[in-house]
Amino acid sequence: MPITIIDLEKIVNSGLTTTIKKSEINFDQLFIDVDVENITSVILFLKTNDKCKFRQLIDITAVDYPGKKKRFKIVYLLLSHENNLRIVINIYIDEKIVVPSITKIFPSANWMEREIFDMYGISYKDHPDLRRILTDYGFEGHPLRKDFPLSGYTEVRYNEDRKKVISEPVKLDQEYRDFDFESPWDGTKYIKTETQKNKTNDKR
Numbered sequence: 001m002p003i004t005i006i007d008l009e010k011i012v013n014s015g016l017t018t019t020i021k022k023s024e025i026n027f028d029q030l031f032i033d034v035d036v037e038n039i040t041s042v043i044l045f046l047k048t049n050d051k052c053k054f055r056q057l058i059d060i061t062a063v064d065y066p067g068k069k070k071r072f073k074i075v076y077l078l079l080s081h082e083n084n085l086r087i088v089i090n091i092y093i094d095e096k097i098v099v100p101s102i103t104k105i106f107p108s109a110n111w112m113e114r115e116i117f118d119m120y121g122i123s124y125k126d127h128p129d130l131r132r133i134l135t136d137y138g139f140e141g142h143p144l145r146k147d148f149p150l151s152g153y154t155e156v157r158y159n160e161d162r163k164k165v166i167s168e169p170v171k172l173d174q175e176y177r178d179f180d181f182e183s184p185w186d187g188t189k190y191i192k193t194e195t196q197k198n199k200t201n202d203k204r
Contacts (some may be wrong), residue, residue: 002083003051005030011051012087016042029086036091039076040100046078046087047105054078054087057106060113062120066146070094072122076102093122101127119144138167 003011009023009030019042022033034042046054058077065071070092078087093099101124102109113124114133121142124130132139140153151170159166 003085005085008052008083008085008087011049012046015045015049029088031088031090033090033092036093036097036099039089039091040102040105042089043076043078043102043105046089053080053082054085056081057102057108057112058086060109060116062116062122062144064120064144064146072120074099074116074122095121098123098125100125103128118142121145 005025005028009025012030012032013020013023016034019034019038020032021035022031024031032042046052056079058079059075060077061075063073063075065073072093072095074091074093076089076091078089080086091099099113099122101113103113104126110128111133113127114130116122117124117127117130118132118134119142131137135143141148143152149170153170154167155170156165156167158164
């Protein structure tokens with residue numbers, strides 16, 4: 001008999017008492033936070049437990065928060081077909097942490113972890129083939145990091161004189177770029193400053 005989302009939260013918290021840091025139900029999904037060193041045991045429990053039955057890995061993704069001490073959040077999304085339930089597992093790490101691979105539990109994690117490595121520079125331990133998957137082998141940097149320049153570090157173009165595609169460094173130096181990590185909905189700092197000046201002048 002299928003279990004409910006409330007039943008699932010009770011099962012997960014009782015079965016993983018020492019490893020669950022936080023759990024909550026939102027949007028008919030269970031969200032849990034765990035430490036990075038416990039991720040494989042948590043994933044294995046969710047897959048093999050005869051009540052949970054999370055036998056499909058939907059996705060693994062990451063989020064970059066450059067202003068935080070633990071810069072990256074890695075998100076695992078699992079599906080239980082038998083219970084028609086989803087669970088989201090979050091781990092938080094800094095740049096130096098090497099994350100345990102879950103490819104031995106879910107082989108489909110192979111390319112997902114490679115994409116995170118390619119886009120964010122997050123490394124995985126015991127991954128069978130950890131190399132770039134979306135960018136070129138000689139690509140510099142990790143495009144989904146918030147501090148990665150929009151123009152990239154190199155420019156690829158066709159050279160008419162040499163009759164071939166060449167790669168050249170982008171001329172604008174990284175240290176002269178001004179990164180504003182605020183939400184675009186709040187407006188950038190210079191827009192806020194100018195708006196405040198205009199309001200002050202209007203009052204005068």
